[in-house]
Amino acid sequence: MSDAEIKVSAEGLMRQTGTYKPPRDPMQIVRWTLLFMGAVVMVMPLVYMLSASMKYPHEMFEMNIIPREPTFENYALVLSDGRFLQWFVNSLIIAIATTVSAVFFDALVGYTLCKFDFRGRYIIFIAILSTLMIPTEMLVLPWYMMSLHFGWLDTYWGIMFPGLMTAFGTFLMKQFFETVPDDFLEAARIDGLNEFQIWWSVAMPLVTPALSALAIFIFLGNWTAFIWPLIVTTDQSLYTLPVGLTTFSVEQSVQWELIMTGAALATIPTLIVFLVFQRYIIRGVAMAGLKG
Amino acid sequence: MATVTLRNLVKAYGSTEVLHAINLDVANGEFVVLVGPSGCGKSTTLRMIAGLEEVSAGEILIDDKVVNHLEPKQRNIAMVFQNYAIYPHLTVRKNIGFGLRTAKMSKADKDRRIEEVAAILSMTDYLERKPSQLSGGQRQRVAIGRAMVRDPTVFLFDEPLSNLDAQLRTQMRLEIKKLHQRVGNTIIFVTHDQVEAMTMADRIVIMKDGHIQQIGTPAEGFHKPANTFVAQFIGAPSMNMLDARWHGKRLHMAGEEMSVDLSLPEQSALTVGIRPDDLLVSDAPGVFSGTINVLEPLGAETLVYVDIGNGQEVIAKASGRQPPALGARVNLSLDPANMHLFDQTGKAIA
Incomplete structure (x- = not known):
C-alpha cells in the first residue's frame, strides 16, 4: 500500500468517526485576521465612546477602556x-x-x-x-x-x-x-x-x-x-x-x-x-x- | 354574456405592423381559441380586446358597441394571465375579492359572492391561505376566481395553462371547459398548444405572422385545413407534406404514381398532405414502401418514421401492441380521399 493510499484510507476512517478536521487554508487565516482588524477599527470608537461616557473629566484622556471609577453621573x-x-x-x-x-x-x-x-x-x-x-x-x-x-x-x-x-x-x-x-x-x-x-x-x-x-x-x-x-x-x-x-x-x-x-x-x-x-x-x- | 367583433384590427409599433387587418366575430357564449406559434399576434389581439394595448387602426366591438377608447375596467371583461397575476401578499379570499374593491356592493354581498365563486372552483377550504401555500393548479383557480367574481361579459385567457405540468394542464383544461358549460360566458382563449385549442374550443382561430390563417371548428381545422401552415400546425404529429405533380391524369409523388379524380391543369405542381393517422402500415402493397428509420411507441399506437426513398421521410401509425421492427421494410396504405392537396402558394385545393 502506497503512502497516498494509507493517507486516503486514514482520512476516510476519520470522516467515519467524525474526528476529521479539514486542513486550514492559509488564506482563510489571512482573511480572518483582516476581518478582525477591520472589526476593531469599526468597533473601537463605539467602545471608547461608551467608556468615556462613564469616566470623570480627569480620566478622559487616559486610554484605558474600563474606567477606573465608573460613573453614571454624566448620564444623569x-x-x-x-x-x-x-x-x-x-x-x-x-x-x-x-x-x-x-x-x-x-x-x-x-x-x-x-x-x-x-x-x-x-x-x-x-x-x-x-x-x-x-x-x-x-x-x-x-x-x-x-x-x-x-x-x-x-x-x-x-x-x-x-x-x-x-x-x-x-x-x-x-x-x-x-x-x-x-x-x-x-x-x-x-x-x-x-x-x-x-x-x-x-x-x-x-x-x-x-x-x-x-x-x-x-x-x-x-x-x-x-x-x-x-x-x-x-x-x-x-x-x-x-x-x-x-x-x-x-x-x-x-x-x-x-x-x-x-x-x-x-x-x-x-x-x-x-x-x-x-x-x-x-x-x-x-x-x-x-x-x- | 356578450358578442365580440374585430373589424380590420391593426396593431403597429412605429412603422412595424404586427397585426394586419384582423376580422373576427365571436358569438354570445362562444368559446373561441386563438392559436398559433410564438409571435403570431394572438396575445396582442387579446390584449387589445382587454384594452391593455392601443388599437392602431380598426375597431373592437363588445356587444356591438365600439370600445376602442374605453378603459379596461369600462369594458366589463376579465382576464386570466399566463403567470396567474395573483397577489402574493393577499389571501385567496382577498385575491378573489380584489375585483370587487371598486364595485358598489355591501360587504356582505361581496363576501357572499366570493364564497360562491370559491365553491364553484372548490377553493372554499383555502380562502384564508396565501398564494405561496397553494399548488400551481390552485393558484390558477384563484386567478380564474378573481376573473369570475365580477361576473364579466367576456373572459379573456392568455395562455393560462402553459406554466402547469402536463397532468395538471389536462385537468385544468377540463375544468375550464366545464366552467364554460356551467356559466356560459363568452371566452376568448389564447394558446400556442394546438391540443388545448382542439379540445376546448367551439371555434379555433389559427394565426401566423399577424394574419388569421383559418377560422373554424376544431374538426374543420383538422380535416379541412385552409393551407399548408394550418395543415401542419393542427394535429400531432404533424401532417406529412410531399411534393407532387399532376401529369397524365395521375398524381406523381415520391417516385410513385396513383390515380385520383382531379380536374387540374396538366403538369400542375402540388403539395400533398397526408395525416400520419391516414397512412397505415400494412402487409398488403400500398401507396409507398420503405424502411423504418425510427419507432416511437406511444402505448396504444406506435409512430413509425419510414424512409420512402428520394430522401423523403413520412410518419405513419402502426399498432401499439404489435409494432413493426426497426429497419424492417414496410408498405404504407392510404385512402386517396384522405389526401389534402395544396397548390404552389400553399392554399388548399377544394
Whole structure:
C-alpha cells in the first residue's frame, strides 16, 4: 500500500468517526485576521465612546477602556438637562417626517419612471441620477439661499426640505419596481383600479423589502445629519441632537464626557432600528449593491 | 354574456405592423381559441380586446358597441394571465375579492359572492391561505376566481395553462371547459398548444405572422385545413407534406404514381398532405414502401418514421401492441380521399 493510499484510507476512517478536521487554508487565516482588524477599527470608537461616557473629566484622556471609577453621573446630568430631550424630540420628528416623505415620493417617482412610458422619461431619470454626483457641501449654499428667501430659517421645514425626496431612493425604488411583473398591474387595471390605487395597493406591497431598506437608510441618514441642521438653525430649541451636542464644547473647554454621553444616548434609536430591521438592511444593501 | 367583433384590427409599433387587418366575430357564449406559434399576434389581439394595448387602426366591438377608447375596467371583461397575476401578499379570499374593491356592493354581498365563486372552483377550504401555500393548479383557480367574481361579459385567457405540468394542464383544461358549460360566458382563449385549442374550443382561430390563417371548428381545422401552415400546425404529429405533380391524369409523388379524380391543369405542381393517422402500415402493397428509420411507441399506437426513398421521410401509425421492427421494410396504405392537396402558394385545393 502506497503512502497516498494509507493517507486516503486514514482520512476516510476519520470522516467515519467524525474526528476529521479539514486542513486550514492559509488564506482563510489571512482573511480572518483582516476581518478582525477591520472589526476593531469599526468597533473601537463605539467602545471608547461608551467608556468615556462613564469616566470623570480627569480620566478622559487616559486610554484605558474600563474606567477606573465608573460613573453614571454624566448620564444623569445630560438627561436632567431639558435641552437634550428637546433635541432628541426634534431629531425624532425630523427623521420620521423626512423618512415618511422620502419613502413616499421616492417610491412614487421611481414607479412612474419605471412603469410609464412617456416622452422625456430617460432624461428625467438621468437628471435625477446626476444630482447624486453633487456633494452635499456644494448644495448647502443654494439650500441656504432658498431658506433665507422663503423664510425657512429656524424652522422644522427648513431642516427637512432638502431630504423630503432623494435621488438615491428614487433610483433604488425604480430598480426594484423593475422586478414587479406588469401582469400584476394589468390585472389590477382590468379590475378597475386607478393608477394611484394600483401603485399603492398592488405595487407597493410587492416591494416591501426595498421600502424597509430605504426607510432605514433615510432614517439613519437624517438622524445623524449635522452640517445642514447646523447651518439652517440658530435657535437652540430647534437643534437636532448632533448639533445640540456641540454646545457641550465651549470656548475654554470641551466637555468630552458629556458629548460622549449624549452621543451614546443618541445611538440608542439607531441601535433599535438596526436590531429590529437588520435583516432588511442587509437585504437592502445586498439587493441595491450599494454601501449603506 | 356578450358578442365580440374585430373589424380590420391593426396593431403597429412605429412603422412595424404586427397585426394586419384582423376580422373576427365571436358569438354570445362562444368559446373561441386563438392559436398559433410564438409571435403570431394572438396575445396582442387579446390584449387589445382587454384594452391593455392601443388599437392602431380598426375597431373592437363588445356587444356591438365600439370600445376602442374605453378603459379596461369600462369594458366589463376579465382576464386570466399566463403567470396567474395573483397577489402574493393577499389571501385567496382577498385575491378573489380584489375585483370587487371598486364595485358598489355591501360587504356582505361581496363576501357572499366570493364564497360562491370559491365553491364553484372548490377553493372554499383555502380562502384564508396565501398564494405561496397553494399548488400551481390552485393558484390558477384563484386567478380564474378573481376573473369570475365580477361576473364579466367576456373572459379573456392568455395562455393560462402553459406554466402547469402536463397532468395538471389536462385537468385544468377540463375544468375550464366545464366552467364554460356551467356559466356560459363568452371566452376568448389564447394558446400556442394546438391540443388545448382542439379540445376546448367551439371555434379555433389559427394565426401566423399577424394574419388569421383559418377560422373554424376544431374538426374543420383538422380535416379541412385552409393551407399548408394550418395543415401542419393542427394535429400531432404533424401532417406529412410531399411534393407532387399532376401529369397524365395521375398524381406523381415520391417516385410513385396513383390515380385520383382531379380536374387540374396538366403538369400542375402540388403539395400533398397526408395525416400520419391516414397512412397505415400494412402487409398488403400500398401507396409507398420503405424502411423504418425510427419507432416511437406511444402505448396504444406506435409512430413509425419510414424512409420512402428520394430522401423523403413520412410518419405513419402502426399498432401499439404489435409494432413493426426497426429497419424492417414496410408498405404504407392510404385512402386517396384522405389526401389534402395544396397548390404552389400553399392554399388548399377544394
